[in-house]
Amino acid sequence: MNKQLTQSRIRAFGLLLFFIAFSFSISFSVVKGDKKDSLTTVLSSFLQTDTSGVAGILFGRLDSLNTNARIWTEGAIDEKNDLRLGCPTSKPCLAFIVLKERIDLGTTIDRWFPEDSGFTKSHVITINHLLLNSSGIRDYVPLIPIHSDSAITPTNSIDCAYRNQPLLFSPGTGFEYSNTNFNIVGRILELHTGKTVQQLFRQYFGAYAVSLRIDDGKGNYPRGYPKPWPYHWISPGYAGGFIGSATDAMRTFAYISTQPEFKIMTRWYSAGGSVSDETSDHLLGLGVFGKSNFAGLGEAVVYEGNMGPCQMILARVRGSIFYIASAHNIGPSQLSDLFQRLIVLSIQYP
16 A cells, blocks of 8 residues: 555656646746747837838848848838848948958059049058048048939049048048048959959859849838938948848848958957057947947947938847848937847847
8 A cells, every 4th residue: 555655646746747847838938939029029119109100120130141030020111121231231341352352451542543633642541541431531421412313423422522632631540430431442342353343242242142232223122211212322332322131131241250351350440540459339340340348248240320211230249140220210329229129139038
């Protein structure tokens, strides 16, 4: 009888352990599911006050080129839309191609933009200065008419902001975020290789990002984008004028970040162009920007872009690529705060 009692107790104890484990697994899965769902909840609540019908937010995460991107959308933007990707995609790509083509960063630009043709101090401005925004060449964007019928080509922008114009400071002695610098980089690549920037992007990134291309005004844009677009689609030029899917934007940067050139791009500098001690919160690289402790998650590459009617941010945090884009003018600081919140949620509950 004692034996039977012992066996009964063992069976009862086993059943108890089973039910405890089963209950715990259900509880854990529900909690984890709720946290995953909270990404959508956060996006939805963020747009609750919109009554215009044009607001839209997209958030994405890509862990590697061998995995599928995860995309969350809310409002007037879709996963398969052609987004105006802006500077966070164009400028790192241009810097990467310069390094891949093995163009000496110390080369002065007078070879392509001679001083006797009006290109101020081109004999002392180097490609490195252009990539670090330390050339002293002013940004063309505030100088051009903002109108949907006003087409400003990269060459136009260079003539407008640089030819026969004074520099803001001596090359290598300061910092000025200038889209003109990267239109010049694009032209140098074309003159050096004999290929268009579009062809170079296809050569280096086409296998990973088939939708990536220069804006032609005919993309499958988010329905939240204003119509007509407030300035001509060609005006951002090589500095920020590419379109493509959010997935392809992430895949492009994921590819770049796996290449040896990425270590050169993320060698951090101070605003004046000297090597940084990395104590600053804002870090400067070749065509990229960083933060020493982004959202409490450590050092990260974080490139924030603002095209006026919409904003976007591309980041590499703890080896994963994150992307956020708006279909409307949300305001850079608001988007940055939302982006950080979503990244933290995504990392805590992958």
